[in-house]
Amino acid sequence: MSCKKEAVEVSLIKQPGHFPKPHYNFANFELNQAGIDLGKALFYDPILSFDNSISCASCHHQSAGFSDPGKSFSLGVDDSLSDRNSIGLVNLIWSPTFFWDGGVNHLELTGFAPINNVKEMKEDMNHIVDELYQDNDYRALFLRAFNEDTITAQRVLWSLAAYMATLISSESYYDRVYKGEASFNVEQDKGYKLFQRDCVSCHTEPLTSNYNFENNGLDEEFEDLGRAQITLNASDRGKFKVPTLRNITLTAPYMHDGRFNTLNEVIDHYSDGIKMSATLSNKLPEGFHYTPSEKKALIKFLETLVDPFFVQNPDFN
């Protein structure tokens, strides 16, 4: 016999039946709806930036799968530009590391990275805590979420993590097919077969990422060392985290530096643009040399990874 209270808590994060077990386990704090609501308020509040000009949502738009559409790099405070492309926020509780280089090792610390980055929000956690404490509405929200109105950096980060944990996309057309509830048309199916042949060793189904770090042949020499900046290991030069492909048509431009504006350019790269270097992924040949109809089919398949329920979910905004 199950306990009613626990059942309610579990349903706050709905675990899709066709997904693996999440990496993040909510062990550190008691997840409740008030904490999620507080995290959402913080996510959309520019109070988290140095001059109160930029919120998390400034560079993570729900309508674009929580990416920054059309921007290779995102605008931070003082008109500075971020070092890398804003990644879409989706299915984060399955990711063991965060950001393009995996430098952040825990969901609860993802919020701290842009806050502390001088090119992004450039804000001090103590200042945020002071500002929030002076705001009666926030004090009330913290009281509801943590049963005390004491505000700490830890609770700010926990709340942001609670909200971000809810950003789950599992209802794309692809998911329905994966679960056997629908089927692809001929062209989508042709694309899916190519995807399964050439892409799934990194873009593992159904999350469409294995969360490893790979050099996908963008450059012969690396302006951005990527993963090697974190590990200091030469064998990681030019490697970046394999991104999820969910909501992919909404998250352009593509790659860590937003160099490709369209999916056509991305497919062209994997077809005939792979550049050799010492750390190139051994899963990539010199190129897949797709025909025009194969390219078109791949894109038709990728379009099925867009989740309209996710980008329009009223709970997220």
Place this chain on the structure above:
Amino acid sequence: MKIKNITLIVLLGGLSLTSCKKEGCTDEAATNYSEKAKKDDGSCVYEHNHDETGTLNIEVDYKWGMAGADFNMETTLEHPMTGDELEFSTFKYYISNFKLKNENGEWWSHPESYFLVDLSEGLDNPLKIEGVPVGNYTEMTYMLGVDSTRNVSGAQDGALSVSHGMFWSWSNGYIMLKAEGTSPDSGSGSFAFHLGGFQGEYNIVTEKNVLFSSEDLVIEEDKTSAVHLIANPARLWHGSPSVSETAMIHMPGEAAQTMAVNFYENIAFDRVENN
């Protein structure tokens, strides 16, 4: 008959309510106290003598160089090996995971044992370890730095909060030692060493072991005893070059490790001061 029926219903109601309450240890003084437990199930476990405790102060005395001159913030110090003139504005480091072994060979672990020492707030603020069970102790272990677990366990509170400026947001892990200041020998006029690294070959976390060989540490109820340690910040440059060559370290690696570990390994036990 009617009354019996009512009793039965009440009993059933009571049973089903109980089944929906989490059981566990509800005594806050127990080591396995569960915040979520609503009903005590008799599982509480207690430390020995949990109600008879005293305090241990860790007092670190700071020296500068082999001649044993005093270390000071905000004054110019000449390094005995590199000859650099250094004036420290920041000197912060983590000490953690204090454990004590009593005369019966039993270990006591200080719970949530993390201290951020900040020398800009004064050189003689002892680290207060409260709730130490009364007894005679023969050995102490502690860590310089923050254990690897807490580097990968999400947002922390207290001494480990990210709000202290001692955590790398872009490449997660604690800045376990931060030394900053000015020097005419540095090209930029300043120096900044942010030292950390909790995994792999550049791990700097250093475990220390102290044997109270000449005199046991005695903890008595509601009294304070002290263990004195000696630290020498000049040791940061024992295996590292002048600030004219390296004035900044901002990530884990060989340079950070050399600097931190030379300082850590030199930290020595001085004496026990029983109340």
